[in-house]
Amino acid sequence: xxxxxxxxxxxxxxxxxxxxxxxxxxxxxxxxxxxxxxxxxxxxxxxxxxxxxxxxxxxxxxxxxxxxxxxxxxxxxxxxxxxxxxxxxxxxx
Numbered sequence: 001x002x003x004x005x006x007x008x009x010x011x012x013x014x015x016x017x018x019x020x021x022x023x024x025x026x027x028x029x030x031x032x033x034x035x036x037x038x039x040x041x042x043x044x045x046x047x048x049x050x051x052x053x054x055x056x057x058x059x060x061x062x063x064x065x066x067x068x069x070x071x072x073x074x075x076x077x078x079x080x081x082x083x084x085x086x087x088x089x090x091x092x093x
Contacts, residue, residue: 018075021059022083032076036067045085056082 017028022043040048048069055065057079064079073080 020075020081020083022053022085029075033072033074035069036071036073037069039073039083040069040085043085048085050088051085052088054084054086055080056084058082 017030018032020027020029022039025043027039027042036053037048040051040053045051053067054063056062057064059082061082067073
């Protein structure tokens with residue numbers, strides 16, 4: 001069973017990885033900071049430089065942060081577990 005901290009950050013201590021979701025795609029990362037481009041490429045986005053990665057407050061939720069392809073994404077932050085990819089500009093512009 002995950003502790004409150006593990007549930008909030010997405011860290012799965014038993015595997016030593018951060019588990020995140022881009023839409024319905026599950027990704028596992030062993031480092032806490034990766035670029036938005038790395039996340040989008042792993043999710044199958046062919047040209048991540050043309051898109052924005054949005055962090056959501058829950059699956060299918062509202063955007064709480066927006067990342068351009070070269071921006072670092074700290075996966076240890078509470079609201080950095082669920083993401084969606086949107087065309088450049090995203091839903092907050």
